[in-house]
Amino acid sequence: MPPETGVTAVAHVIQLAVAPVFLLLCLGSILMVMTNRLGRIVDRARAIEREAERAPAEARAAIEMRTLSHRGTLISRSISLCTLTALLLCGVIVVLFVGAFLHRDTSTFAAWLFVAGMLAFVAGLLLFLREVLAATAWLRIGLRHSTAPPVVADATRSRRSARATAST
Numbered sequence: 001m002p003p004e005t006g007v008t009a010v011a012h013v014i015q016l017a018v019a020p021v022f023l024l025l026c027l028g029s030i031l032m033v034m035t036n037r038l039g040r041i042v043d044r045a046r047a048i049e050r051e052a053e054r055a056p057a058e059a060r061a062a063i064e065m066r067t068l069s070h071r072g073t074l075i076s077r078s079i080s081l082c083t084l085t086a087l088l089l090c091g092v093i094v095v096l097f098v099g100a101f102l103h104r105d106t107s108t109f110a111a112w113l114f115v116a117g118m119l120a121f122v123a124g125l126l127l128f129l130r131e132v133l134a135a136t137a138w139l140r141i142g143l144r145h146s147t148a149p150p151v152v153a154d155a156t157r158s159r160r161s162a163r164a165t166a167s168t
Helices: 006-054 059-102 107-145 150-167
Strands: none
Touching: 006 059, 006 107, 059 107
16 A cells, blocks of 8 residues: 555545534534524513513413523533534544644544544533423423413314204
């Protein structure tokens, strides 16, 4: 096998760096989703605060604010871990190039950086899942205690009366 020239070595390093670059693109998309969720949490909290200033604070608003605060903490930590993942993947790319230019074996360090990045990514996704579950739990609680809109209640009543008429 002929020895690698400088261009061949760089081309090989670029090939190795492609996978982390694609992961960075995916992370960017995930971070965008997470930051949008965080923005919606903040917007909802501000709306509740404005409502509480105009009317006496209710227990439901206080509970929702605590839930929003918890969700905000979860999504913020998730964003931090996914950002750490992106930084570690960038470190993998830098280490690969530095190793190629200095003719050093940096594969072990690059592998550890990659594993650390994947662990941070898994932890970030788990926190994101917890935030999503907290959001859907709140929705279930809210629906259970609320009454059906008049249109739905009228439609249900109409179906019941139609069945009762048909069975007689």
